[in-house]
Amino acid sequence: MTPSSNGALQAQLQTLRTTYATRLPEKIARLREICRAALEAEADENEIALTHEARDKAHRLSHNLAGSGATYGYAALGSIARRLELALLECGGEDRIDARQATRLRALFEELENELARIASGANGKTETVPAPRVLAAVPPQDAVAGNDSWRRALQDNSHDDHDNRLIFLASTDAELGKEVAQQIGYFGYDVRSFALDETSASIEQLCRALIRDEPAALLISESLCREEAPSQNKDFHHGVLDLARRVREMRRGSTSPTLPIVFMSYCTDMKTRLEAVRAGGTAYFTHPIEIAEVIDKLDALTAQEIPEPYRVLIVDDEPELSDFFSLTLGEAGLSTRVVNDPLQIITALNDYRPDLILMDVYMPTCSGLELATALRQQEDYVGIPIVFLSAETDVAKQMAAIGTGGDDFLTKPIRPDHLVASVRARAQRSRAVRSFMVRDSLTGLLNHTTTKEQIEIEISRAVRTKTPLSLVMLDIDHFKSVNDTHGHLAGDRVIKNLSRLLQQRLRKTDIIGRYGGEEFAVLLPDTGAETAQRVIDEIRRGFSHIHHGAVVGEFYVTFSAGIASFPECSNAALLSGAADKALYEAKRAGRDRVVISSTMCVEA
Amino acid sequence: MLQRILMVEDEPDIQEVAQLALEAVGGFTVKICSSGHEALEAAPDFAPDLILLDVMMSEMDGPTTLEHLRRLPSCVQTPVVFMTAKVQAHEVARYQEMGALEVISKPFDPMTLSDQVRGVWMRYSDGHSAA
Numbered sequence: 001m002t003p004s005s006n007g008a009l010q011a012q013l014q015t016l017r018t019t020y021a022t023r024l025p026e027k028i029a030r031l032r033e034i035c036r037a038a039l040e041a042e043a044d045e046n047e048i049a050l051t052h053e054a055r056d057k058a059h060r061l062s063h064n065l066a067g068s069g070a071t072y073g074y075a076a077l078g079s080i081a082r083r084l085e086l087a088l089l090e091c092g093g094e095d096r097i098d099a100r101q102a103t104r105l106r107a108l109f110e111e112l113e114n115e116l117a118r119i120a121s122g123a124n125g126k127t128e129t130v131p132a133p134r135v136l137a138a139v140p141p142q143d144a145v146a147g148n149d150s151w152r153r154a155l156q157d158n159s160h161d162d163h164d165n166r167l168i169f170l171a172s173t174d175a176e177l178g179k180e181v182a183q184q185i186g187y188f189g190y191d192v193r194s195f196a197l198d199e200t201s202a203s204i205e206q207l208c209r210a211l212i213r214d215e216p217a218a219l220l221i222s223e224s225l226c227r228e229e230a231p232s233q234n235k236d237f238h239h240g241v242l243d244l245a246r247r248v249r250e251m252r253r254g255s256t257s258p259t260l261p262i263v264f265m266s267y268c269t270d271m272k273t274r275l276e277a278v279r280a281g282g283t284a285y286f287t288h289p290i291e292i293a294e295v296i297d298k299l300d301a302l303t304a305q306e307i308p309e310p311y312r313v314l315i316v317d318d319e320p321e322l323s324d325f326f327s328l329t330l331g332e333a334g335l336s337t338r339v340v341n342d343p344l345q346i347i348t349a350l351n352d353y354r355p356d357l358i359l360m361d362v363y364m365p366t367c368s369g370l371e372l373a374t375a376l377r378q379q380e381d382y383v384g385i386p387i388v389f390l391s392a393e394t395d396v397a398k399q400m401a402a403i404g405t406g407g408d409d410f411l412t413k414p415i416r417p418d419h420l421v422a423s424v425r426a427r428a429q430r431s432r433a434v435r436s437f438m439v440r441d442s443l444t445g446l447l448n449h450t451t452t453k454e455q456i457e458i459e460i461s462r463a464v465r466t467k468t469p470l471s472l473v474m475l476d477i478d479h480f481k482s483v484n485d486t487h488g489h490l491a492g493d494r495v496i497k498n499l500s501r502l503l504q505q506r507l508r509k510t511d512i513i514g515r516y517g518g519e520e521f522a523v524l525l526p527d528t529g530a531e532t533a534q535r536v537i538d539e540i541r542r543g544f545s546h547i548h549h550g551a552v553v554g555e556f557y558v559t560f561s562a563g564i565a566s567f568p569e570c571s572n573a574a575l576l577s578g579a580a581d582k583a584l585y586e587a588k589r590a591g592r593d594r595v596v597i598s599s600t601m602c603v604e605a
Numbered sequence: 606m607l608q609r610i611l612m613v614e615d616e617p618d619i620q621e622v623a624q625l626a627l628e629a630v631g632g633f634t635v636k637i638c639s640s641g642h643e644a645l646e647a648a649p650d651f652a653p654d655l656i657l658l659d660v661m662m663s664e665m666d667g668p669t670t671l672e673h674l675r676r677l678p679s680c681v682q683t684p685v686v687f688m689t690a691k692v693q694a695h696e697v698a699r700y701q702e703m704g705a706l707e708v709i710s711k712p713f714d715p716m717t718l719s720d721q722v723r724g725v726w727m728r729y730s731d732g733h734s735a736a
Contacts, residue, residue, distance in 0.1 A: 009630065012625055012629065013625065016625065020618060060661075060663065063661060064618065066711075066712070067619065067690055067711035068616070068618045070712035071713055072618075075712075324716070328714055414717070414723060414724040415724075416721065418710070
């Protein structure tokens with residue numbers, strides 16, 4: 001396409017977009033009118049009249065918005081409309097809807113109107129390509145209230161508890177066992193509701209009804225599923241339990257909420273039973289005696305509602321139209337992208353953006369993708385990052401040559417969007433997982449010692465650059481050796497995991513947590529001064545001291561001591577670490593179970 | 606060679622932008638029909654090389670339109686591509702069983718719709734060396 005005809009096309013597209021935008025308010029007003037009964041109903045009104053004809057009309061309207069939004073550059077609006085479309089579908093075929101459905105519709109309409117207002121105010125200049133993150137991770141700009149870091153910290157704080165669904169259902173045939181499991185899981189911040197399964201179909205029905213009503217984050221089923229060894233000879237009941245799992249999946253189908261995870265806990269270790277559990281839709285399977293920490297890990301993974309940080313893809317292509325298309329496609333699929341149209345700028349982009357994967361065009365005017373890849377791979381830092389080539393080249397030999405220079409995959413243009421997304425996502429995911437192994441401690445998932453030390457350097461540089469405070473906390477568990485001696489190493493491990501989990505729950509996404517040594521942890525709090533850091537860590541100290549580290553022989557409690565040092569009082573990494581260590585030592589000497597701010601004068605010798 | 610495209614789509618928004626995308630970007634000769642019935646009337650005379658068919662239309666839906674199109678002697682073999690909201694793999698299979706070549710998902714990017722259509726055509730003509 002020639003530049004001039006492209007210009008004309010863009011102008012025409014822009015005209016269409018503007019026209020589309022002017023029609024939006026009217027469309028949404030019409031939608032609103034159709035759904036008025038639902039939107040104006042009282043919060044607890046349960047039988048709201050909304051004929052299925054009206055719902056069909058609304059469905060068609062929202063389908064239109066969903067199907068055209070992104071095409072016209074209003075991706076966010078389109079995706080809200082898609083959710084509205086699905087919510088309307090979920091209302092079923094009757095002529096009324098209930099309170100819950102009405103509430104969902106109301107919420108979606110609010111989002112729709114907000115987005116419309118945003119568009120009207122001119123905020124939407126360009127097509128969005130990055131999904132809006134749920135968690136506020138960026139440091140706010142300098143012109144925020146200067147100097148008052150605790151205010152800024154409070155602004156950035158996101159309490160995990162508000163977002164995660166902590167309700168768990170536990171269905172069990174063995175009352176005693178069920179009670180014990182429920183109690184242990186409860187210590188980790190879950191709200192466990194127990195259901196007794198007494199071999200009647202009535203008990204299963206009751207569970208089903210409660211599932212629909214209360215929507216727990218997960219369902220645990222503790223039952224002896226073995227055909228041969230089942231305590232009860234009631235085969236029908238055994239089938240009933242597996243059937244329950246299947247029914248639960250059926251119930252959730254078509255609804256916008258994700259499938260309910262089902263965790264089986266059983267005495268059976270045989271493969272046949274495990275397969276049956278899988279077929280019934282089981283997400284996890286644990287055998288008695290249950291290792292509670294494993295179950296908690298699984299529940300944490302299943303119930304976390306935070307969207308994991310999107311995979312980052314760096315797109316290197318000299319054609320802006322094409323790179324924009326890839327950006328849009330990947331963005332719609334939930335990945336974050338950055339575009340580099342001049343391949344020579346790639347290093348800056350790599351350092352700033354730290355992508356999980358590079359999507360690279362092969363034929364570019366300044367240099368070929370192959371040359372670029374070769375040059376990159378010669379640098380140690382970039383040996384591992386996946387590179388996916390894109391080209392109209394269909395010659396297999398040439399494709400193989402490209403892979404030989406350091407590419408990981410070769411995709412041919414034109415490419416179907418879903419194919420692009422699938423290839424990119426799979427590789428980005430694996431790249432991130434591999435990198436995780438290299439930098440994380442395997443027991444706790446926190447950063448390992450080396451990476452933690454690196455992070456201290458990185459954070460100091462950033463603090464210097466952005467002129468913001470930074471606090472380093474060195475944390476050490478009190479009398480850890482005697483925990484191991486008295487209760488065993490497994491118990492000691494559990495204590496370490498519990499502290500790790502607590503730190504992750506209570507700190508922000510932007511705080512950096514590392515396992516520095518056996519029982520020693522380091523926490524970096526960007527944009528935080530010493531006093532604020534002390535308050536935060538002290539709260540965690542108090543919380544930790546109350547945790548029952550339930551062991552086989554009696555419960556026990558553990559405390560920790562901590563020392564804090566800050567930038568700019570300490571002007572470099574060495575001074576910072578040294579001062580924090582010294583403060584930790586002071587805390588131990590003064591009696592342990594406390595948090596001490598460094599009093600060291602951090603002056604360069 | 607792919608030159609003439611018949612698009613069956615009942616929403617004016619999509620019609621406008623798709624026509625622009627296919628004509629200006631792809632250089633195709635495009636005819637838009639607002640319903641299945643219109644398409645059945647227009648197809649024999651227009652003699653499209655490929656048909657883009659929206660799935661969800663108010664009067665006659667995509668699959669039904671396809672069924673009727675296949676009964677027209679001139680359209681028995683014409684490649685048909687469905688257009689619909691993001692679909693899962695098993696749904697694509699279902700559409701293909703009905704007789705569609707492939708599925709293009711909505712919302713589409715106007716800048717690359719022609720590329721997508723051309724891609725479908727290339728894969729189709731690979732399988733039919735007579736094309």
